[in-house]
Amino acid sequence: MSLPSLASPELFPAAAAPLEEACAPLPRDVAGALLFALSRRPAEDDRPVLMALPRAWLGEYGRPYAPGLAGPPPILAPVATPAEALWALEQGLRSGAVSLALGAVEEATLAQSRRLDFAARHGRAVGVTLSRRLDGLSAARRRWRISSRVGEGDRDDPRAPGPARFSVELVRSRGERPGVWILEQDDETHRLRLADRLAGLRPAAVAGAGVRSGLAA
Amino acid sequence: MVLHALNPAARAAGLRRGQGQADALAMIPHLVCRPADPAADARALEALAIWAERWSPSVSLDASPDGLEGLFLDITGAGHLFGGERALLDRIRDRLAEAGIAARAAAAPTPGAAWALARWSDPEGRPPVVGQDRLRERLAELPLEALRLDAAALAQARRFGLKRIGDLYAMPRAGLARRFRGAGGLDLVRRLDQALGHEGEALTPVRPPARYRAWQAFAEPLGDLAGVEARLPALADDLAAALERDGQGARRLTLTGFRTDGGAPALSIRTGRPGRDAAVWLRLFREAGLGRLELGFGVDALMLAAAEVEPLAVRQAALHDEAAARQAEDLAALVDRLSARLGPDRVLTPETADSWIPERAERWRPALAGPAAALEGEPGRRPILLFDPPEPVEAIAELPDGAPARFTWRRLSRRVIRADGPERLSPEWWRPAADRRAIRTRDYYRVEDEAGGRYWLFREGLYGREYGGGEGERAPSWWMHGVLP
Numbered sequence: 001m002s003l004p005s006l007a008s009p010e011l012f013p014a015a016a017a018p019l020e021e022a023c024a025p026l027p028r029d030v031a032g033a034l035l036f037a038l039s040r041r042p043a044e045d046d047r048p049v050l051m052a053l054p055r056a057w058l059g060e061y062g063r064p065y066a067p068g069l070a071g072p073p074p075i076l077a078p079v080a081t082p083a084e085a086l087w088a089l090e091q092g093l094r095s096g097a098v099s100l101a102l103g104a105v106e107e108a109t110l111a112q113s114r115r116l117d118f119a120a121r122h123g124r125a126v127g128v129t130l131s132r133r134l135d136g137l138s139a140a141r142r143r144w145r146i147s148s149r150v151g152e153g154d155r156d157d158p159r160a161p162g163p164a165r166f167s168v169e170l171v172r173s174r175g176e177r178p179g180v181w182i183l184e185q186d187d188e189t190h191r192l193r194l195a196d197r198l199a200g201l202r203p204a205a206v207a208g209a210g211v212r213s214g215l216a217a
Numbered sequence: 218m219v220l221h222a223l224n225p226a227a228r229a230a231g232l233r234r235g236q237g238q239a240d241a242l243a244m245i246p247h248l249v250c251r252p253a254d255p256a257a258d259a260r261a262l263e264a265l266a267i268w269a270e271r272w273s274p275s276v277s278l279d280a281s282p283d284g285l286e287g288l289f290l291d292i293t294g295a296g297h298l299f300g301g302e303r304a305l306l307d308r309i310r311d312r313l314a315e316a317g318i319a320a321r322a323a324a325a326p327t328p329g330a331a332w333a334l335a336r337w338s339d340p341e342g343r344p345p346v347v348g349q350d351r352l353r354e355r356l357a358e359l360p361l362e363a364l365r366l367d368a369a370a371l372a373q374a375r376r377f378g379l380k381r382i383g384d385l386y387a388m389p390r391a392g393l394a395r396r397f398r399g400a401g402g403l404d405l406v407r408r409l410d411q412a413l414g415h416e417g418e419a420l421t422p423v424r425p426p427a428r429y430r431a432w433q434a435f436a437e438p439l440g441d442l443a444g445v446e447a448r449l450p451a452l453a454d455d456l457a458a459a460l461e462r463d464g465q466g467a468r469r470l471t472l473t474g475f476r477t478d479g480g481a482p483a484l485s486i487r488t489g490r491p492g493r494d495a496a497v498w499l500r501l502f503r504e505a506g507l508g509r510l511e512l513g514f515g516v517d518a519l520m521l522a523a524a525e526v527e528p529l530a531v532r533q534a535a536l537h538d539e540a541a542a543r544q545a546e547d548l549a550a551l552v553d554r555l556s557a558r559l560g561p562d563r564v565l566t567p568e569t570a571d572s573w574i575p576e577r578a579e580r581w582r583p584a585l586a587g588p589a590a591a592l593e594g595e596p597g598r599r600p601i602l603l604f605d606p607p608e609p610v611e612a613i614a615e616l617p618d619g620a621p622a623r624f625t626w627r628r629l630s631r632r633v634i635r636a637d638g639p640e641r642l643s644p645e646w647w648r649p650a651a652d653r654r655a656i657r658t659r660d661y662y663r664v665e666d667e668a669g670g671r672y673w674l675f676r677e678g679l680y681g682r683e684y685g686g687g688e689g690e691r692a693p694s695w696w697m698h699g700v701l702p
Contacts, residue, residue: 028670028700031602035702048548048589062602062700065581065595069601074592075584076565077555084559091554097547148669153635160637161665164702170629185702189598 003198012181012194013170015041017141018120019113019127023134023171024146030061030130032166033202034102036183037128038071039191041100047125049074050092052085052103070190072099086112093119093127102128113139142174149182163187165195221253260289262286264479265318266423271434271475271518272299272309274426279332287335289328289420306344316479328420329412330356333363333382349414356412357383364408370397374405385409400437427522429467431455438477442507445474445519449502452521453495466491466529470498474516484512486557489549489585491527497550505558545588552584561585569593573642575698576605577659598640598663600673600699607696610674614695617680620662624674626697630668638662639676657683657693663701671701 021042024033041049046122049071051064052058072143075098079085092179093116101120108116117139120127134143145209151165164185170178184195218238227248232241242248266276266288273295279468292305292469299305303575313320323334330352337359346447347355358362374397378387383395390406398406410416423681431452439445445454449472460467468491473483483609486501502653510516555564565581566589571576578594612621639660648656665671678684678693 028668031600031671031700031702034601047544053434062600062604063581064573065600065603066569066581066592067701068596068599068603068699068701070590070596071592073566073589075552075555075589076567076581077559078563078565079559088555092551095547095551095554097544097551111697137426148671150634150665150669154637157637159635160700161635161663162670163671164671184554185597187597 010177010179012179013142013173013176013210016126016128016129017089018125018211019117019129019140021129021131021134021138022139022146023131026070026147027061029146029148029159029166030132032148032164033119033130034064034085035129036099036144036146036166037102037202038069039183040126042069042126043189043191045098047099048071048114050098050101051075051099052079052088052092054079054082056103059122061217077140080172082106082108086116089127090119091114091138093125096123096125098125100126100128102130106131106133107136109137110137110139117141120206122130133171134188138168140151141174142170142176145169145171148167166192168192185196219380221255235256258286262288263423264481267481268475268479269309270424270481271432271520272305274430275420275422276424277420277422285292287332288487291420291422292324302346304342307383309692310344311534316477319352326352327364327412327414328418329408330414332365333359333412336364339615344586353386354415357381357386358530361385361610364405364412366397366405366408373397380413382409399424410642423467427471427524429456429465429523429526430520431459431522432518432520434518436514436663438517439474440512440515441514445507445510445512445516447504448519449507449521450495450499452519453498456521456523457495457498460493460523460526460529462479464528465523465526467523467526468492469523469525470502471522471524472502472510473520474510474514475518475520478513478515480513481513482512484510486553487561488553489587491529491558493529497553500556501553504554506558525588542650548588556583556585567592572645574645575599575642600701604697607674607675607698610695610697612674612676612695614676618660618676620664621674624664626672631668633664635665637664638660642675659696672697673699673701 022033022037024030032090038049044136045112051074053076058078064074072096079088082105085105089101089103092098103163129140134145146170147167149165149167152162154162156162166183167180168183169180170176172178182195183192185191220232220234220236220241223232223234232244240248241315262278266278269276269288269290273290273292275291277287277289292302296302296305299308302324306324310320310322316431320339321335321338323331325331325334326349330347334347338345345355346695352431361371361379361382362380379595385405392406394406406417410418413416421691433448439448463512469485469487471485475481475482484499484502484505484507484565486505534561552564561583564584566584568580568582569578570577608626610624610626612622612624618639620638623632625632626664633690639662642659642661644656644658659675659677660679661675662670663673674695674697676693676695678691680693684690684693
């Protein structure tokens, strides 16, 4: 059975590059971007996860809630400035002690993101930066845009919300074609994976998001 | 108003402490008077005591009531480090004079004798250093005031014709004990015993002394951080060697700089596990920012002290896998580095608490305190981001416990297309409410709106049971607690 045309025929790049960027254009997509970032950690790597989030970000979008997280234990660094966030990310990635280091940095220069890339390769870890806008140059190998989607109902009770669903758009990548995929939260691992039940989803659902899609960066 | 303290010129002119101010002005019309500030004096004395820690790890305050305050420095066994006790006292006196403080010093086997000799010695001559063998005869020539007695005891002793300490040696002890009972039970005999060393006297140091210290004094004061950075590795190596000799590791280190003007700024670092690697300490000090040490006009001594030590010889036996052990070490080192620069309370790891109230079910604690525990929760049913405190929401829902059909949050109105709930969480009745209002039951709902956003809302207060629609009752209200992915 072939996938509907709204999802790209290419394979979804499940293996994360050393440095990736996840952008949430609307405030309601920020939680989805966080979940997407957490899902970029390789499943078999159980080293802890480092989150470097500015205190302003925590006040605006909420603080990570441990009973809602799955996976290895997180380390949260509520930093004060973007410079501290970048420093903490670099230290975490280079140390080799964490599997994933994610941070909310809005404007990282090319040089700063290149340092993160080197640090991630050195420590064999994955770095993900969360942002609200996708402008500027970045050394991130892949840049994503995350949008919330209405999901299917719960399997047992159609009136209850089912697994969370997002459309992730690979806006820019080195060596790969851009594309759009629909991801869903898995019931057991609580990570995002390709949605398998797409019956009934019409192409208009993707186009009607109101956000400019395509090769934006 | 009485005179609290005098300078030598005033004393030479015949004024006395405790004399009335009007009386003194009558004697010397051009006398300059300033209001006394005992609190500021006490603080200054404490700061001086901390600065004096460069000579001794245990410095105690001597708040004598006669306006001549002093410090007790325990220099047991350290005399040779300074070229002898006499040389040390000379140096202390010169150093204090440089800082503008005229001082008299004396060294003796007991605090009482040192107190007496310091005050009744010749101010121009060399500071007396008295050993145990000559203690009795040196004390004999001093007046009775040198024993720290109160005024009543002194008056009574004078009536008996006792003027010098030597007069007491021949007296029968029992008679003296019966007749001279001072305030607080410290009678004449006890003070004499303390001075002669027959009875001990406990001194409380102004700061608990660190067991392991490495310090270095410089002939020329260090004016900039480059000098401090250049000297720090040697201190760290000394301290590491001392810890290794005893099989200990340090968890907290403090670097103190002793300034020429009497200040003693300090910088501390902590590590998650005890260690004695000098290179790691240097790196952590650099992360914490050596610039935070305010050097003022210069620092002429540096001290590195290990405030918390733990035995290091025994390793945790649980990690038998070498890769896992190395991973744990790397993680501990990362946490130490992050904590040194950001602060120990800005590197956190979660801990589940035994409560079903969502905001109390987890607690973020400093990662330095120990490794993180595995996550246990309900990832599908709990949000990944929580608002603390919850944000108010206006909702339209079916009574009594229907899910909201529409709600307004942060000035945006949203329509709910799917909802799950209520998950009823009753309050912890054993906890008193912070603001005297009764805490009510919360009904939690997981909702999905028409745009795909998913939220965790609750209504506090049950219709019917906790709210009857009466006057003066608060209607149940809706709140946004978290965002589900």
